[in-house]
Amino acid sequence: MTEFFASSRGFVVLLLLFAIGAAGSLLFNKNDRQANYWSNLFACAGSLWGMFVAIGALVAPEPVAFTLGFSPFSLLRFSFLLDRLAAFFLFVISLIAFFCSIYAIDYVKHYYGKYGIGTLGFFYNIFIAGMLLVASAANGLFFLVAWEIMSVASFFLVIHDRDEQENIRAGLLYLIMTHLGTAFIIAAFLLLYRSTGSFDFSAIQSGGAAISPVVKNAVFVLSLIGFGTKAGIIPLHVWLPAAHPAAPSHISGLMSGVMIKTGIYMMIRVFLDLLAPFPLWWGVVLLIAGAVSALLGVLYALAEHDIKKLLAYHSIENIGIILLGLGSALTFLSLQLPTLALLGLVASLFHTLNHATFKSLLFLGAGAVINQTHTRNMEELGGLIRLMPQTALLFLTGSMAISALPPFNGFFSEWLTFQSLFQGIAATDSRTIWVFVIAAGSLAFTGGLALACFVKAFGAVFLARPRSNEAQHAREPSFFMLAGMWPLAALSLLFGIVSGYVANILQDVAGTLSVFQGFPSPFLLAETGRISAGGFSFVSPPVVFLLLLIALFAVFTAFNFLFFKKQKTTFGPTWDCGADLTPRMEITSTGFARSIILIFKGIMKPTMLKSVECRDGETRYLPKSREIRLGISNIYDTCLYKPAQDLALRFSLYARKMQSGLINMYILYILAALLGALYFSL
Amino acid sequence: MIRLLRKTVATPSPLISIDPSACERVDISVVGREIEDHVKRLFRGSLAIRQVDAGSDNAAEQELVALSNPFYDVERFGVHFVASPRHADMLMATGPVARNMAEALRRTYAATPDPKFVVALGDDAIDGGIFRGSYAVYDAVKNVIPVDYEIAGDPPSPRAILCALLKILETIGANSLN
Amino acid sequence: MEPLLITGTLLLAALLTLLMKNLRAIELISVSAAVAVFIAALKIALGASAPRASNPDGFFSIDALGAIIALTIAVVGLAAAVYSVFYLRVEMAKGIIGFHRVRQYFILFNLFLLAMLFAVMVNNPILMWIAIESTTLSTVFLISFYDKPTALEAAWKYLIINSTGLLLGFFGTLLYFTPLGEAAGQGLTGWKTLAAHAAHLDPMIAKIAFVFVLIGYGTKVGLAPMHTWLPDAHSKAPAPISALLSGVLLNIALYAVLRFKLLTDAVTGGAFTGKLLLAFGLFSIIISALIMLTLQNYKRLLAYSSIENMGIAALGFGVGGAGVFAAILHIIYHALVKPALFFLAGNIFLKYSSTKISRISGVISALPITAVLFLAGFLAVTGTPPFGIFFTKIYVLFACMTMYPLAGFIAIAAFALLFIDFLKQAMAMIFGEKPAEMPMGEISPPLWAIPLALLATVLLLSFYLPEFLLELITQAVEKYAL
Structure with a gap:
């Protein structure tokens, strides 16, 4: 049975499901309800099928490769390669897409009558199919097609809520950035083509020895920029915090959960699979990029009060953590330490899986909140734990997972990442030890700040009292939205508890890459579900889970039977000094984050806007209200993108002077061109 | 509530009467030391009093x-x-409980953790004093919340309050021995 | 046979239109002439694609590339004819033009088509030159159709610059006749005769001749820096005329350059002409990428995009090899996409009565189908998959990369910039709030159905090329790739 799924026919069925979903929802464009059910049910079915395909390819003894159709272009072949790495990413994409689609059935209902659901469903199906194609393409040109389809489809999804001018701007920024990234990728593939004479990955791989080091390095830099733009490495991340809030929440969940991971996938594919062996500095660059992205990402998240932007910045942070694993893998490989490299790669793959689950959960939870309260501003939320207890619990689960608290899955992948970094400190010499020290330090720091950030986010959104009228009238989301979120929360816990087995599977996945061939190194053992990092240290998730349960139980009983033995607990209202409690008494998320931001003001360049409104305009003795706005100046815009834009504009105006409107000048141009060409030819 | 009721029944007259002239003569430091002894024993060295102004004319506050x-x-x-x-361990309520302050008094009482003692301070708090019968007051603190002890005087002088406090503490000590 | 038929039909149509007094009859004549031309062109293409079709050196002689271009002319001509009918009806209803203007329009339209097709089909450089010159003449009055001062200025510039350019081209053409000697006097000198004698051409003269031809016909192609007439003319002409100008007229001039390139290559080798084409192509791409960033007029935007696409084609022909294949396909795709975009721009113009980008917003509310198609057309013309221009661009780039990597990198950067320019402008127009008093909905179905059909054709051709087309392209590549 698995052979059928992981075959060309199985894959065609997969694509057909999405194609039918896309075409059908366009047909039903007139009827929102039909379009909704049609598109999302087919997306569900497709994702489910995709999971089977992925599992089929994972258990297949050999990579599944096939070619579909033909094209008028000789270099373009619709060839697919489902090796275990691709299958793993297919699985992650399908898994998240499945739950997001379930969630979407109820979520998109609030767009009824406002925007066409048909187009949403159309691009949604195309988008998922595009991601699946990206992960399975085995031809550079075909990959580029899939990549662009994915990007353009997601662009249309981002601007779906098109009445908001801000969303249009976000979409514009997103497409510009992603297109610039694609330009770099195209350049990289063209260089590879120039050296190997083919766009086929297999040909590039086998011709890898012929590529000169200079070209290799150029390809590395180009594709790091290209894929890094999609993944959201700082400073290429600017589109991410803009596009994620603009998109509908299930799209944000997919974009943040899996789409940015396609950048990681391609980095693994190109660096590890196609270009190996490589020089040492590649890994070091990746480690630095990871450390910077992780730390800055979480800092920016802390300063954010838009809940979806906050989550978007956390995606940047987690991409940084994934890159730390990947970077250490590359470094170890070039230092001839393949077993350690395997550890690093497993860590990054595991974190990819984990981040996909909890980040999509968080986005879906945030979507449920926004759907009820119609605001993304955390300063206007609050107290929702009483109104939406299930959502609060789900969001808490996601928060704990992303903050790397055991027994949730985030802890174990970060633990693995730490292990590989510590191994780097222990096993390498002075050439690279500094970067591992920096990376480990930044990862530790990141973990702490992430926790602070989610204390802030959860507290501001769910605890205390509602800060706006809308937040007071929130209700628990409807069935399908919850049905999409609960399994993700369960998976976050499950992947934590059985992380030993998951790590073992991932070791198999990573081990099939050609660079690891010939190293029989069962490095990570999963006896009784224990993850062990080569005798250096180990952690046993089920034991951790049990210990936590026991500790929780022990603390509870100790307090009940030792300290509170004689005391009786009574519940009364909060003492309010006679005044009624108002939301204005609560700490704001800005206030919560302020102290941490001010510590890092050297990096973050916060801007503070204070304004006082007085009752008495002339003397200004009696203030009526005070307002403090804490903002983070966008140094990437002011230092990188704005100057580039200005430069382009200057050149443009310069070039436009050519079109002066004077016909004499025009004739002169012709003459000049003639003389120039004649001079050149003689 | 039942416990409180029983307590009020058990102490038929919460009024702490002291001889003003006798009080005039005592040395504050002596009274104080005795209070300190009791506080050490009964309250582990610290008696926390929350004063509630339930519509007082501020005379009692001056003395406090x-x-x-x-x-x-x-x-x-x-x-x-x-x-x-x-x-707080002890609430000291002053004033005849103006209607607007009754709710505040009730809430303060509810917010005070058990075990707690309520002392009505001054004649206004005990029976309304000169405000008794006014449409705007409830006449006495005990009409609003249960009162354990009362300190008479309009207003009681600080010295009298100290003496009365000593007596209250002695009573509490005696009750707790029982 | 078919060339004669085409010539006859179009001449007859122009004459009949001149005599007719009935609007519907004029429309019917023009559309049916366009249909007839389309069928004839299709037959020509099918005939030329027959394996190793004989290519007689007669009055008319059509090679594979010529057949492709003739077919695109016929297709776009048909689309433009149908679109013109509905477009002019709306303009008449608005009271902008009257019956006489419509009649004049269709006469010139048919003559314009005739001149273009004649230029492709005729087997003599001089006659081809005359035909191309007459395309200029027939379109001048179409560009100044609205009789506005700016339109007149645009038409005047168009006439002057093109005539100057073509004069240089004529000089270049004559230089190619130098080695003929005795043979020059004997009847009509066909391309084959020229090619046979090309080897005797003095290399120096060949180079000079090609430079003159390139600059001369390059003016008509719209290669920078000779492109200056193009934005003005395209933005002032009625939408269907802009579509024809941009979609096919530029190709014809490029085709002329290519034919002379073959003659020159016989003497100098491909490197010389290739480098020149490459340089002008790259320059065109860079200039249009830069200028498009700050444009304020959407028809000019499309015009600059045409300059860019001609630049890509020139680049492709310049680098040779796979680049030629890509360039030919690029011409085909562009010939279909660009008219579609001009038609859609025409719809927007009909609705908003302005060509300023700043005055247009909320097209997606006012003209939903047009807006969606415009976005699709934008994606197609900027080379976004799954549209074929993506592949042709990549092919040109990789052909470029293997020979001149630096030019390849510059082109990639320019393409990225171009995409950003176009996206920025398109988004500003399509989204946002539509003017409050603007009525919702499309004007009439044919106005969006035609561009839709063109875009659908492009999408189809991106993944499936019909047998005869593939054969034609293969033949053309064999002939023009050195």
Whole structure:
């Protein structure tokens, strides 16, 4: 049975499901309800099928490769390669897409009558199919097609809520950035083509020895920029915090959960699979990029009060953590330490899986909140734990997972990442030890700040009292939205508890890459579900889970039977000094984050806007209200993108002077061109 | 509630009567030391009092404030006036309980953790004093919340309050022995 | 046979239109002439694609590339004819033009088509030159159709610059006749005769001749820096005329350059002409990428995009090899996409009565189908998959990369910039709030159905090329790739 799924026919069925979903929802464009059910049910079915395909390819003894159709272009072949790495990413994409689609059935209902659901469903199906194609393409040109389809489809999804001018701007920024990234990728593939004479990955791989080091390095830099733009490495991340809030929440969940991971996938594919062996500095660059992205990402998240932007910045942070694993893998490989490299790669793959689950959960939870309260501003939320207890619990689960608290899955992948970094400190010499020290330090720091950030986010959104009228009238989301979120929360816990087995599977996945061939190194053992990092240290998730349960139980009983033995607990209202409690008494998320931001003001360049409104305009003795706005100046815009834009504009105006409107000048141009060409030819 | 009722029944007259002239003669430091002893024993060295102004004419407040001045300085005996009923062992309610303040008094009482003692301070708080019968007052603190002890006087002098406090503490000590 | 038929039909149509007094009859004549031309062109293409079709050196002689271009002319001509009918009806209803203007329009339209097709089909450089010159003449009055001062200025510039350019081209053409000697006097000198004698051409003269031809016909192609007439003319002409100008007229001039390139290559080798084409192509791409960033007029935007696409084609022909294949396909795709975009721009113009980008917003509310198609057309013309221009661009780039990597990198950067320019402008127009008093909905179905059909054709051709087309392209590549 698995052979059928992981075959060309199985894959065609997969694509057909999405194609039918896309075409059908366009047909039903007139009827929102039909379009909704049609598109999302087919997306569900497709994702489910995709999971089977992925599992089929994972258990297949050999990579599944096939070619579909033909094209008028000789270099373009619709060839697919489902090796275990691709299958793993297919699985992650399908898994998240499945739950997001379930969630979407109820979520998109609030767009009824406002925007066409048909187009949403159309691009949604195309988008998922595009991601699946990206992960399975085995031809550079075909990959580029899939990549662009994915990007353009997601662009249309981002601007779906098109009445908001801000969303249009976000979409514009997103497409510009992603297109610039694609330009770099195209350049990289063209260089590879120039050296190997083919766009086929297999040909590039086998011709890898012929590529000169200079070209290799150029390809590395180009594709790091290209894929890094999609993944959201700082400073290429600017589109991410803009596009994620603009998109509908299930799209944000997919974009943040899996789409940015396609950048990681391609980095693994190109660096590890196609270009190996490589020089040492590649890994070091990746480690630095990871450390910077992780730390800055979480800092920016802390300063954010838009809940979806906050989550978007956390995606940047987690991409940084994934890159730390990947970077250490590359470094170890070039230092001839393949077993350690395997550890690093497993860590990054595991974190990819984990981040996909909890980040999509968080986005879906945030979507449920926004759907009820119609605001993304955390300063206007609050107290929702009483109104939406299930959502609060789900969001808490996601928060704990992303903050790397055991027994949730985030802890174990970060633990693995730490292990590989510590191994780097222990096993390498002075050439690279500094970067591992920096990376480990930044990862530790990141973990702490992430926790602070989610204390802030959860507290501001769910605890205390509602800060706006809308937040007071929130209700628990409807069935399908919850049905999409609960399994993700369960998976976050499950992947934590059985992380030993998951790590073992991932070791198999990573081990099939050609660079690891010939190293029989069962490095990570999963006896009784224990993850062990080569005798250096180990952690046993089920034991951790049990210990936590026991500790929780022990603390509870100790307090009940030792300290509170004689005391009786009574519940009364909060003492309010006679005044009624108002939301204005609560700490704001800005206030919560302020102290941490001010510590890092050297990096973050916060801007503070204070304004006082007085009752008495002339003397200004009696203030009526005070307002403090804490903002983070966008140094990437002011230092990188704005100057580039200005430069382009200057050149443009310069070039436009050519079109002066004077016909004499025009004739002169012709003459000049003639003389120039004649001079050149003689 | 039943416990409180039983308590009020068990103490038929909460009024702490003291001989003013006898009180005039005593040395504050002696009274204070005795108070300190009791506070140490009963309250582990610190008696926290929350004063509630339930529509008082501020006479009683003046005297209570005087307790904290350098002359009397009750803090040295372990008696503190605190800012929140959540921290208080004892409530001192003054005034005839104006209608607007009744709810505040009730809430303060509810917010004070058990075990707690309520002292009505001054004649207004005991029976309304000169305001008795007015449409605007409830006449007495005990009409609004259960009162454990009463300190008479219009207003009682700081010295009288100290003496009465000593007596209250003695009573509490005696009750707790029972 | 078919060339004669085409010539006859179009001449007849122009004459009949001149005599007719009935609007519907004029429309019917023009559309049916366009249909007939389309069928004839299709037959020509099918005939030329027959394996190793004989290519007689007669009055008319059509090679594979010529057949492709003739077919695109016929297709776009048909689309433009149908679109013109509905477009002019709306303009008449608005009272902008009257019956006489419509009649004049269709006469010139048919003559314009005739001149273009004649230029492709005729087997003599001089006659081809005359035909191309007459395309200029027939379109001048179409560009100044609205009789506005700016339109007149645009038409005047168009006439002057093109005539100057073509004069240089004529000089270049004559230089190619130098080695003929005795043979020059004997009847009509066909391309084959020229090619046979090309080897005797003095290399120096060949180079000079090609430079003159390139600059001369390059003016008509719209290669920078000779492109200056193009934005003005395209933005002032009625939408269907802009579509024809941009979609096919530029190709014809490029085709002329290519034919002379073959003659020159016989003497100098491909490197010389290739480098020149490459340089002008790259320059065109860079200039249009830069200028498009700050444009304020959407028809000019499309015009600059045409300059860019001609630049890509020139680049492709310049680098040779796979680049030629890509360039030919690029011409085909562009010939279909660009008219579609001009038609859609025409719809927007009909609705908003302005060509300023700043005055247009909320097209997606006012003209939903047009807006969606415009976005699709934008994606197609900027080379976004799954549209074929993506592949042709990549092919040109990789052909470029293997020979001149630096030019390849510059082109990639320019393409990225171009995409950003176009996206920025398109988004500003399509989204946002539509003017409050603007009525919702499309004007009439044919106005969006035609561009839709063109875009659908492009999408189809991106993944499936019909047998005869593939054969034609293969033949053309064999002939023009050195």
